[in-house]
Amino acid sequence: MNVIDSYLDTLFAPYPDSARMREARSELGAMMEDKQQGLLDDGFTEPQAIGKVIAEFGSLEEVAPVLGISTELGGSSFAEAQEPSHVSPERAEEYVAAVRRSQWMPAVAVPMFVLSAVPLLLLFAATGSASPQPPPWATGTGLVLLLVMVGAAVMLLVARDAKLGDFSDLEEGDFDLSPPVRRFAKDLKRQNRRAVAIAVAIAIMLWILSAVPTILAGLAAEPEGTGTLYGVSLTLMMVALGLWVLLRQGWSDQAADNLLKESEDEDSPDWSTSPAIRAIAALYWPVIVAIYLAWSFIWGAWEISWVLWPVAGVLYAGLWSLNVAVGRHPEGTATGRSSA
Amino acid sequence: MIGADAIRGHIDLILLAILETRPSYAYELSKTITDRSRGEYVVKQTTLYTAVKRLQSHRLLDSYEDVSSSGKPRTYYKITPDGHDQLDAKRAEWRSTRALVDHFAEGQDTA
Helix, strand or coil, rough: CCCCHHHHHHHHCCCCCHHHHHHHHHHHHHHHHHHHHHHHHHCHHHHHHHHHHHHCCCHHHHHHHHHHHHHHHHHHHHHHCCCCCHHHHCHHHHHHHHHHHHCCCHHHHHHHHCCCCHHHHHHHHHCCCCCCCHHHHHHHHHHHHHHHHHHHHHHHHHHHHCCCCCHHHHHCCCECCCCCHHHHHHHHHHHHHHHHHHHHHHHHHHHHHHHHHHHHHHHCCEEEEEECHHHHHHHHHHHHHHHHHHHCCCCHHHHHHHHHCCCCCCCCCCHCCCHHHHHHHHHHHHHHHHHHHHHHHHCCCHHHCCCCHHHHHHHHHHHHHHHHCCCCHHHCCCCCCCCC | CCCCCHHHHHHHHHHHHHHCCEEEEEHHHHHHHHHHCCCCCCCHEEEEEHHHHHHHHCCCEEEEEECCCCEEEEEEECCCCCHHHHEEEEEEEEHHHHHHHHHCCCCCHHH
């Protein structure tokens, strides 16, 4: 393959393959080849000739109308999926409004995953001190509530995806970013910068302070008692409250970043595009609760098992950072979305 | 060197006029334009290709496969009867355009 061939390959790569495109590729290739030969005959060196041929090639956009690229765009769903589409400012506004309208769904659903264990913990705390084993009705009710909450949260997230289904091209960055849309998204971000900063600050403060109830309860509770569970419940509520504050305000950055094809604020594992990370994030807290309860009840280790919570918190932060570090181009869709 | 914008509106006339004498293929057309303009105007390949395809879609040109002087298979273009008519119309249009622009460019108020 020579330089001219690879040059044409690069130029034609974004366009759907069709008979007309192949014909244009071959005829333009023949023109360049002839021209290169003509220049070589005139005494140019090979690099000079190639440079001149490419400089005098022109632009493929000029050829687009006669190639019917625009008709092929609307012609088949395959071409539609392959070709970046144009997004009008009106559609961008509709998208932002849709994200904003449905933002309560993830803002409620994600904290629900964290809170799902709280009824179980509270039931154990309320009944646990009476006997070494919690009564079966408490375990049963708690587990049912846990499953109901996880199920409701999953349904909310699925419903959210469905609501934004019409805008999947925007969410996946499959479009051409025009200057008016870029301006609109930047404005949206600027107007909400203060609110986002406040939400992030509140959330981080809540997460840092969330360790306090568990640690205090762990230190204060009698070794065999289940008093620590109140502290743990409070910790989970603070984590959930932080997530709610953060996610509620997350619509503006999420919408703007998708329009700008950036994802610097999608650092939360809960928003990650990687299904594996999403699954881990959703199951993380329920699994931690299960481990904590098993450890506490089966080995009767109440005096020490609360240590699990600070450890789990640090691990969660680690998972988050790992997602930021490696989750940059899941499924190859987010290449070029990197941020510093 | 003549700017591409100044020529763009007249590329159809130029191509039809060259093809009036004999059929030709894309590179030969661009070389003829460069040679006859004594290097003053070099047509971009995409400009030439776009113009040829547009003329062909308007049935002013026909194409056929042949072998070039260098022995390679090339798509040749030849002018159609409609193309001849169009060339005549374009020539008339060019003469009146030139007369009009000259009238202003030379700054002689003959009115």
